Structures are given as structure tokens and as C-alpha cells.
Amino acid sequence: KPITTDMATLTMEVQKFARDKKIEIETLKIREEYRREFLGNVSHELKTPLFTVQGYLLTLLDGAMNDKSLRKKYLQRAEKGVERLIYIVQDLDMITKMEVGDLNLTFSVFNIIEVVQNVFDLLEMKADKKGIMLMFDQKYIKPVMVYADREKIQQVITNLVVNSIKYGKENGTTEVAVEDLVNNKIIVRVKDNGDGIEAKHIPRLFERFYRVDKSGARSEGGSGLGLAIVKHIIEAHEEKIYVESKPGQGSEFSFTLEKTK
Ligand code: ADP
16 A cells, blocks of 8 residues: 555545444444343343252252152153253254354255144144144145255244244144245245234344243243244245234244245
């Protein structure tokens, strides 16, 4: 770079340098704040199940162990807490990988119908417990071949169906549909007839740890990361995710995928 002797140019360069530095510092500050908030959220999420497990173990040690029926009940509840911890840690692991751009997609051609059926098989018991019927239109006997990361797409459908069960109406339904779109795309829809979501919450649903019901009373084992993971996976595929919801009537989450001929 040539040495500038002109005072005005020099001043401009110094000012530009200062501006750039300021932006750099602001960016670092935002990142630091983000990191701190993330850690705060993580420890908060871990605390609840940890205290639950500790509570049951302490009660057992305190004498409940001698009561045969209590012993089993409390051990089962402690185990549920541990299960919840495992889910949270798995989700954290996944979201961290995604956020550092470490989400390696492994593309292959597969039948999306089969993946929906797999998810239903895995979640049937969970749905049954709440009397929720998992429905998949019978017209999908024919395979629908897509090009995507099979495992990650199964995770997306799982998260959406799990939510439809968690926030669905008792004895309600979860309906999955696969439809053709233009331009060789398909759309997968997951629809429930549960609580629905107020419009003001919709823009924030896909944020990490965002929950409509802050009390956590209804958070039935979720990490608050499910939809953030879904969004990351769909966006890594360069596809789109949509949500439509009417409070009191239900919600529909849908996403697009690339079809193969
Ligand atoms: P969580 O572990 O809390 O379920 P998610 O990221 O999967 O975390 O979802 C974020 C929030 O979005 C939920 O806490 C819930 O308030 C809302 N939500 C997600 N899916 C549905 C649905 N099908 N019906 C109503 N609310 C939903």
C-alpha cells in the first residue's frame, strides 16, 4: 500500500479503521452474549431433571427403599429423569454441531413413505398413551423417492410427530401427508388438532429453547431444541419449512424436499 501523506485521506483511513474495529468489537460482544445466554439456558434445562432424579434417590435413601411398591415407582421416575437428561444432551450435541457448521449431510435416494412409517412404528406407543391416532393416508402405497439425508429427515419427522403428540389433544389425531409440488418438489405435512399456537409466538418457535408455555408444566420431556434442530436440518438441505396454526384448533408443520424421478 502506498504511504499517504495527504492529511485528509489519512484521517479518513484512521476513521475507517476505527469504524471497522468498533464493528468487530460489537460482533464479538454479541457473540459473547449469545454464548452466555446459551450456557445459561443449558444449565437451566439440565437442572430440572437433575433435581428430579436427586429427589427420588434421596427419598429412596430416606426409607422409601424399604417399601416394595414405592421402591419400584420411585426408581422408574428417577429413570425417566435420566432418560430426559439423555435426550437433552443428545439434542445439545446435535445443535452444537449444526451451529458450528459441522452438520455433514449424507445424501441418498430413499422412499419418504417408508421413513414416515418407521417414525409411526417408533412413536405408536407414545401416541397410544394419549389416545392419539397416527394417520397416514392409504393412497401412499406407492413409493415416493426423494434425494436427501435419510437419517436427518427421519429426525425431522420424528421431532414434528413427537410435538404433535405432546401438544395434541387427548384422543386426537396426527395426520401426515406427502404431496407433490411443482418443480420436482414434494411437501411433507404433519398436522394435529391440538392446542394450536398464537400468532405472536410463531416467528420465535424455531429459536433454541423457545417455548410458548414458559412454566414447563407441559414440556413433557422436551429440550426446547426440537424445532431449532428441524429448522437447521431443513435449511442445510436448502429446503423450506412452514407452520400454520389456529389457537384451539391445531397446527400444521410442513417442509419441502427434492424428488427424484
Ligand atoms: P419442546 O421441547 O419445548 O417441545 P420444540 O423446539 O420442539 O421444543 O418446540 C418449541 C415450542 O413450540 C414448544 O414448547 C411448544 O410451545 C411449541 N410447539 C411445537 N410444536 C407444537 C404443536 N404441534 N402444537 C402446539 N405447540 C407446539
